[in-house]
Amino acid sequence: xxxxxxxxxxxxxxxxxxxxxxxxxxxxxxxxxxxxxxxxxxxxxxxxxxxxxxxxxxxxxxxxxxxxxxxxxxxxxxxxxxxxxxxxxxxxxxxxxxxxxxxxxxxxxxxxxxxxxxxxxxxxxxxxxxxxxxxxxxxxxxxxxxxxxxxxxxxxxxxxxxxxxxxxxxxxxxxxxxxxxxxxxxxxxxxxxxxxxxxxxxxxxxxxxxxxxxxxxxxxxxxxxxxxxxxxxxxxxxxxxxxxxxxxxxxxxxxxxxxxxxxxxxxxxxxxxxxxxxxxxxxxxxxxxxxxxxxxxxxxxxxxxxxxxxxxxxxxxxxxxxxxxxxxxxxxxxxxxxxxxxxxxxxxxxxxxxxxxxxxxxxxxxxxxxxxxxxxxxxxxxxxxxxxxxxxxxxxxxxxxxxxxxxxxxxxxxxxxxxxxxxxxxxxxxxxxxxxxxxxxxxxxxxxxxxxxxxxxxxxxxxxxxxxxxxxxxxxxxxxxxxxxxxxxxxxxxxxxxxxxxxxxxxxxxxxxxxxxxxxxxxxxxxxxxxxxxxxxxxxxxxxxxxxxxxxxxxxxxxxxxxxxxxxxxxxxxxxxxxxxxxxxxxxxxxxxxxxxxxxxxxxxxxxxxxxxxxxxxxxxxxxxxxxxxxxxxxxxxxxxxxxxxxxxxxxxxxxxxxxxxxxxxxxxxxxxxxxxxxxxxxxxxxxxxxxxxxxxxxxxxxxxxxxxxxxxxxxxxxxxxxxxxxxxxxxxxxxxxxxxxxxxxxxxxxxxxxxxxxxxxxxxxxxxxxx
Amino acid sequence: xxxxxxxxxxxxxxxxxxxxxxxxxxxxxxxxxxxxxxxxxxxxxxxxxxxxxxxxxxxxxxxxxxxxxxxxxxxxxxxxxxxxxxxxxxxxxxxxxxxxxxxxxxxxxxxxxxxxxxxxxxxxxxxxxxxxxxxxxxxxxxxxxxxxxxxxxxx
Numbered sequence: 001x002x003x004x005x006x007x008x009x010x011x012x013x014x015x016x017x018x019x020x021x022x023x024x025x026x027x028x029x030x031x032x033x034x035x036x037x038x039x040x041x042x043x044x045x046x047x048x049x050x051x052x053x054x055x056x057x058x059x060x061x062x063x064x065x066x067x068x069x070x071x072x073x074x075x076x077x078x079x080x081x082x083x084x085x086x087x088x089x090x091x092x093x094x095x096x097x098x099x100x101x102x103x104x105x106x107x108x109x110x111x112x113x114x115x116x117x118x119x120x121x122x123x124x125x126x127x128x129x130x131x132x133x134x135x136x137x138x139x140x141x142x143x144x145x146x147x148x149x150x151x152x153x154x155x156x157x158x159x160x161x162x163x164x165x166x167x168x169x170x171x172x173x174x175x176x177x178x179x180x181x182x183x184x185x186x187x188x189x190x191x192x193x194x195x196x197x198x199x200x201x202x203x204x205x206x207x208x209x210x211x212x213x214x215x216x217x218x219x220x221x222x223x224x225x226x227x228x229x230x231x232x233x234x235x236x237x238x239x240x241x242x243x244x245x246x247x248x249x250x251x252x253x254x255x256x257x258x259x260x261x262x263x264x265x266x267x268x269x270x271x272x273x274x275x276x277x278x279x280x281x282x283x284x285x286x287x288x289x290x291x292x293x294x295x296x297x298x299x300x301x302x303x304x305x306x307x308x309x310x311x312x313x314x315x316x317x318x319x320x321x322x323x324x325x326x327x328x329x330x331x332x333x334x335x336x337x338x339x340x341x342x343x344x345x346x347x348x349x350x351x352x353x354x355x356x357x358x359x360x361x362x363x364x365x366x367x368x369x370x371x372x373x374x375x376x377x378x379x380x381x382x383x384x385x386x387x388x389x390x391x392x393x394x395x396x397x398x399x400x401x402x403x404x405x406x407x408x409x410x411x412x413x414x415x416x417x418x419x420x421x422x423x424x425x426x427x428x429x430x431x432x433x434x435x436x437x438x439x440x441x442x443x444x445x446x447x448x449x450x451x452x453x454x455x456x457x458x459x460x461x462x463x464x465x466x467x468x469x470x471x472x473x474x475x476x477x478x479x480x481x482x483x484x485x486x487x488x489x490x491x492x493x494x495x496x497x498x499x500x501x502x503x504x505x506x507x508x509x510x511x512x513x514x515x516x517x518x519x520x521x522x523x524x525x526x527x528x529x530x531x532x533x534x535x536x537x538x539x540x541x542x543x544x545x546x547x548x549x550x551x552x553x554x555x556x557x558x559x560x561x562x563x564x565x566x567x568x569x570x571x572x573x574x575x576x577x578x579x580x581x582x583x584x585x586x587x588x589x590x591x592x593x594x595x596x597x598x599x600x601x602x603x604x605x606x607x608x609x610x611x612x613x614x615x616x617x618x619x620x621x622x623x624x625x626x627x628x629x630x631x632x633x634x635x636x637x638x639x640x641x642x643x644x645x646x647x648x649x650x651x652x653x654x655x656x657x658x659x660x661x662x663x664x665x666x667x668x669x670x671x672x673x674x675x676x677x678x679x680x681x682x683x684x685x686x687x688x689x690x691x692x693x694x695x696x697x698x699x700x701x702x703x704x705x706x707x708x709x710x711x712x713x714x715x716x717x718x719x720x721x722x723x724x725x726x727x728x729x730x731x732x733x734x735x736x737x738x739x740x741x742x743x744x745x746x747x748x749x750x751x752x753x754x755x756x757x758x759x760x761x762x763x764x765x766x767x768x769x770x771x772x
Numbered sequence: 773x774x775x776x777x778x779x780x781x782x783x784x785x786x787x788x789x790x791x792x793x794x795x796x797x798x799x800x801x802x803x804x805x806x807x808x809x810x811x812x813x814x815x816x817x818x819x820x821x822x823x824x825x826x827x828x829x830x831x832x833x834x835x836x837x838x839x840x841x842x843x844x845x846x847x848x849x850x851x852x853x854x855x856x857x858x859x860x861x862x863x864x865x866x867x868x869x870x871x872x873x874x875x876x877x878x879x880x881x882x883x884x885x886x887x888x889x890x891x892x893x894x895x896x897x898x899x900x901x902x903x904x905x906x907x908x909x910x911x912x913x914x915x916x917x918x919x920x921x922x923x924x925x926x927x
Contacts (some may be wrong), residue, residue, distance in 0.1 A: 020863035023871030024855065024878065026806020026846035033805035203906055205810040205818055206872040255808070255872030256906050287811040503870025503907050662866040662912075669909035670869060697815035697904065704910075706901045711909035 009583070010516040011725050014662040018508045018527050019253070019501070029253035031209045031225045032284060039211065039280035040069055040115040042266075042273045043122040045129055046293060047104035047111050050138035050363035050690030051153065054102045054111065054131055061128035062114060067121035070277045071129065073112035074100040077272060080239050081158050085330040085368065086228040086262040088478050088539050092421030094161035094170055094329040096154050099239055099268055104133075105153055105327035106363050107691045108292035115273040115281050138363040139168065140690045142301075142324050145362045153327065153361040162329065163358075170325045171333035171421075174356040175340065177413045180305075183316030183352035187307025190316075191388040194303040195381035196756045197739070199296050199324075199684035199692075200677075202370055203702050206255020207290040212270035213280035215248070220271055223250045227261045227500050228540030233532045239268040240275060247271075249532045257502035258674070259369035262542050263295045263330060288695040291684065295368030297376070298335050298359070299324040304381040307350070312395045312403050314350045319343065319378060321357030326366040332359035333421040335367070338374030341424060343382050345412035345626070346470045347404040355418060363690055369542060371671060372735040375471055376678070383467035383740030384755065387747065396451070397744070398442050401434075401468050401630070408432045420543075425476040427623040431720040431728065433654035434468065434628040440716060441466075441652035445632040454749050459640040462647065463749025465633050469736035470626035473720075473729035474545030480620045481550035482536035485514055485557045487565065487613035489605040491585060491597030492524040498538025499550035500530050504731055505663035506546040510554045512659050513724055517558035518565075519582035520597065536616050544729030547659065549621050551724035556617035564613045568600045571609075625720050625728045629653040629668070631737030635745040639768060642761035644746060646676055648710040651734050654718045657726030661715060664730045668713035671734025676711075677703045678735075679742040680758050777838045779804075780848025788835050795819050795830035798845060806846040806875045810904070817903035820876035821845045827883045846875035849882065858882055858920040865916035869907030877903045881917045890921055 022029060059071040081095035104111060112129055116122035139145040139153060145168040154165045163169045184190055210224040220242060226232050229249040237244040254261060266283045273281040285294060300323045307316030321339045325332040340355030370376075386404075390397040406412060406429055416426040442448065447464065455462040484496040495514050501507040511525040518525075529535060538550055562582060569587035570577035572595050581588045588594045604613050634647040651668045658664040681701040684692050694700040713734070719726040743754045752767035776785045779802065788797060798804045798821070810818035812831050819830040822844040823837070849856040858881055861867070868874050877900065884891060884899045891899070896917045897910070905913060 014866075017863060017866075017868060019871070020868050021855065021859075023868050023874055024846075024859035024862050025850055026804070026875045028805045030805075030808070030872065035803075037800070204870075204872075205816055205904060205906055206808070206870070207810075253872075254870060255810075256870040258906070287813060287815075503872075505869065666866045666869055666908060666912055669911060670907045673909035674906070696813055697811055702904060702906060704901045704904060705897045705914065708909050708911070709897070711911055 008516055010512045010522060011659050012657060014660060015508065015512060015522045017505055018511055018522065030206060030255055031211060031223055031252050036211065036282050039282045040117060040277060041119045041122045042113055042115045042270055042281045042283040043126060044110045044269065045112040045126045047107060047109040049104060049133055049135050050107050050140065051136040052104050052133035053136060054104065055134050056132045057112065058130045059112065062125035065121060065125050065128060067117040068114060068125045070115040070273055071112060072100060072272055072276065074102045078241055081160055082235060082239055083330060084264045086231045086235065086264045092334050093331055094159060096159040096162055097328050099272060106365055108365060109327060113269050113273060115277055138690050140363055140686065142322055142360045142362060145360050153363060168361040169358050170329035170361050171336055171359040173337055175417050176354045177417060178352035180316050180318045180352045180354040183350065184305055184307040184318065187315050188310050189389065189392055190305060190307045191385050191392060192303065192305045193381040193385035193388060194301060194755060195384055196301045197297065197299055197377050197380065198757060199299050199365065200682040201291050201296050201684060202258040202260040204256030204258060204260060207285040207287060208261065208266050208294055209284040210266040210270045211280060211282045212274035214274065219246050219248055220274065221248045221250060222267050222271055223252060224267050225254050225261055226251055227257045227502050227542055229500065229530045229532055230498060230537055231540060232264050232267050235264045236267050236271050240271050251500055251530045254502040258371045259373065259542065260295050261502065262369045265294055287697065291695040291700065292365055292692050295330060296365050296684065297370040298367035300377040302339060302377055302381045304385045306385050306389055308389055310393065312389065312393050312400050314347050314404050316352045317344060317347065317350045318354045321377065323357060323359040324362050324364065324367065325359045326362055326364045328366045329359065330366055330368045335374040337418050337421055339378040341414055341418035342375035342471055343378035344414045345406060346468060348406040348410055348412040349404050353414065364686065365692065371674065371732050373732065375469065376736050376739065379467065379469050379736040380739040384743055384753065387465065387744040397466055398438050398447060401438055405434050405468065406432060420475045420478055425623065429626065430722060431625060431656055431718050432628055433716045433718045434630065436716045437628060437630040437652040437654055440714065441630045441632050441650055444714065445650050447632060450634065459638050461637050461639060461749040463635055463637065463745045465741045465744025465748055467631045467737050467740035467744065468629065469733055470628045471544055471729060471733040472624040472626055473548035474621045474624050475543050476621055476624045479539040479543065479545055479549060480618055481538040481553045482616060482618040483550065483553040483557045484536050484614065484616040485561045487561060487601050489601040491601050492526065493518060495525050495527045495554065496535045497529045497550060497554065498535045499546045500541040502541050504667060505660060506541065508663065509547055509659045510551060513551050513554045514558045516725065517555060517562055520585050544732045547727050548723055548729055549619050551727060552619035553617050555724040556619065557615045560615035560617060561613060564615065565597065565600055568604050569595050572599065572603060623722055625722055627653060627655045627729050627733050629733050629737060631741040633738065633741035633745045635742055635749055637746055637749045637764065639750060642765035642768065644680060644759050644764060646680065646709065646742065649676060649738060650712050651737055652714045652716060653730060653733060654716050655730035656718050656720035656723050656728035658715045659725065659727050664715055665713040667730045668734040669711050671732060672711055672738055673703050673708055675735040675738030676708060678757055679738045683758050773836060775835060775839055777840060778842040780844055790836060792835040793831060794833040794835045794838060797835040798830060804845055804847050808872055808875055810872065817880065818873050818876040820879045820903060822879055822883055825883060825886060827880050846878055849878060857923055861916040861920035865919060866912040867908065867916040873903060873905045877905065877913060885921055893918060
């Protein structure tokens with residue numbers, strides 16, 4: 001058992017997930033599960049062109065259709081520049097988006113919205129809107145967008161925060177540390193790898209959905225599947241020109257997010273339709289819209305150059321990223337920054353480093369936050385380059401990582417130099433069990449034996465590869481989470497959190513922290529998340545923050561409530577509060593005397609010196625301790641067909657104390673599953689006119705149960721001193737491993753480097769043919 | 773049209789327009805939103821219900837299709853407040869993360885165990901291939917089904 005959990009009665013145990021029983025019974029927990037009869041249905045008219053100016057729009061035929069209540073477009077709404085990124089304030093993404101604009105910038109961009117009394121009528125109305133477009137040259141690649149003389153995708157004069165609008169560059173970063181060019185020139189060995197990730201989508205099984213309506217006091221209520229209810233409130237208020245206090249955002253259960261529900265997409269549209277009609281409006285993305293008109297991972301080409309001594313110790317590390325942000329700059333700067341900030345500190349031996357890159361506008365779908373958030377794009381070439389270096393120096397890849405990775409008590413200049421779209425904060429790594437992850441993983445996987453010689457059977461060749469990764473735990477000094485805990489008079493507690501459980505199990509983990517501190521089982525904690533009217537502020541679920549940031553807020557609130565409980569108990573027991581302890585639902589004093597929490601709650605509510613036992617506490621993290629992980633993959637490559645089959649994937653992770661081991665393992669397994677999808681199948685394909693042609697789950701394949709034959713997660717013992725009860729994050733890191741580990745395994749099997757994901761049979765065959 | 777069928781063990785009579793989808797009948801007309809819509813195209817399996825014991829995609833099936841049949845949805849799995857062993861196993865083994873695909877996975881798993889009370893790991897994997905889950909790596913789901921199979925009482 002990990003340090004610090006040996007005495008714990010709740011934390012570190014696989015307690016029943018607090019929402020498990022209601023979810024398996026199909027209770028109405030999700031956004032669209034409420035009675036929606038009488039609400040209008042909102043739908044969006046998508047642009048058929050990748051780049052065009054709207055010369056005129058005629059909605060009269062649509063409006064004359066019986067059942068159509070409202071049509072909105074750029075001609076009848078306010079023009080307010082904003083970003084949909086759903087980040088903290090000040091927002092690091094450019095304000096380059098409008099509710100509706102007189103220009104469309106990708107196929108699927110929103111042209112107009114209709115509210116009608118049925119979906120059928122609403123869709124018919126869309127067909128009756130006639131739009132006259134002036135079609136502009138479309139820039140369907142980063143190269144086209146950067147070419148001299150290309151038109152500016154954002155030529156509007158009222159956008160803010162774009163790095164170079166005329167040049168189609170949304171954001172740019174250049175962080176030199178020391179002199180990397182000189183260090184590379186002097187290094188005994190250098191290797192270089194350039195890897196590319198295409199358009200891919202999060203594919204939450206529940207698409208984006210929103211219901212907007214007015215409460216009995218005329219306030220706008222937005223019930224929505226979001227990771228960021230408080231940011232939704234701020235952005236909806238801005239776009240709809242409402243005072244913030246006139247907007248309430250309710251987050252019910254979320255059917256998966258993975259970053260895509262950090263984007264504020266349907267909420268302002270549904271809100272605008274509700275405001276204009278005075279009626280409830282519901283909106284749901286179709287699966288096609290979820291692919292095209294929501295958000296994707298940033299497609300990226302990343303080059304890594306490593307310089308090392310013959311001992312394999314790195315002396316120079318350069319990384320250059322070219323990111324495609326699509327038509328709008330959501331998360332353009334911050335995802336780009338994270339390509340470097342979440343990868344370079346892992347190997348902290350070089351004194352000479354450089355991270356630089358650009359995020360480029362194109363007339364393609366809009367990229368946004370996606371689990372891994374740039375780190376996934378960075379680790380692919382970094383870990384392929386490490387594999388190349390290991391080969392050049394004839395050092396085992398595991399050993400090479402052991403010689404280079406950051407250790408406890410160490411730091412990296414990158415922590416201070418690159419932050420969330422601005423300078424970062426210096427930090428010392430206080431917990432790092434990557435060495436244990438590497439050694440344990442190699443042993444469990446049978447790395448040595450499998451690595452020594454690729455197995456072969458007819459056209460099938462087996463190979464193994466590995467990779468390492470780190471991530472962060474929240475955004476240092478910027479993001480805030482808060483929690484409120486209240487004692488009920490029966491000795492149970494209410495835990496109110498703005499934190500947003502998107503399926504990760506954070507409601508359960510946060511309840512465990514409260515239960516541990518208050519000496520009760522989890523069943524005595526009623527968790528409620530999140531509602532901007534009732535729960536305290538929290539930036540929401542992103543940046544692997546919830547356990548670490550919101551969890552610390554819960555810990556602090558619980559400590560304060562505990563203190564208040566002890567005050568009452570001390571009076572009841574006539575003992576000094578310093579000697580009292582809470583466990584098993586009772587406050588225990590000396591001489592075998594004790595009182596139950598129910599007696600404490602009853603007394604405080606009704607009997608003597610009545611007062612409400614409650615506390616609210618906040619956390620703004622002063623550091624962002626990285627979780628670490630080692631990944632091992634075994635593949636079978638069919639040399640005749642090019643088909644790569646994943647035989648086994650093992651992830652061994654250090655997440656500090658795993659507050660709920662099974663949920664933590666589930667995070668690693670699920671993230672690895674998505675990473676395997678990136679590696680083997682997932683790619684949005686576009687026509688020559690910029691239309692995505694695989695917008696369904698047959699043509700865009702995500703892993704099914706038969707694709708993932710052996711995924712395993714192991715957690716190593718660890719303790720993060722700055723984290724709540726020793727914890728740090730776990731939700732994202734697992735997605736960083738599969739791309740490089742599988743690419744390296746393919747190389748081990750058949751001797752070709754797959755640098756462009758996904759590793760489809762066609763690409764593998766072409767690489768094999770190229771090898772001759 | 774008049775539709776008569778058995779829904780989670782209870783006789784049900786409703787009037788519906790002929791083109792009504794089974795999914796909308798369940799979610800909107802009959803107040804059973806446990807069955808989920810993930811794609812509306814028969815690709816994700818989130819809307820899986822049982823019609824005469826057969827897994828059926830409620831987003832593709834017309835409501836009229838269930839005339840005279842017995843339909844079972846996720847709301848019908850628990851009996852008299854007691855969770856079905858599959859439901860307990862899903863919670864215990866971490867098979868539920870966001871829970872959106874869970875109703876469909878539960879119904880497909882239930883149908884599998886009806887046909888094959890002692891499936892192998894491989895058989896469970898093959899049978900659930902039409903039910904997409906984006907949160908887990910499926911191993912926890914398969915563990916849950918196998919564990920329920922071992923401890924399952926005759927329904």
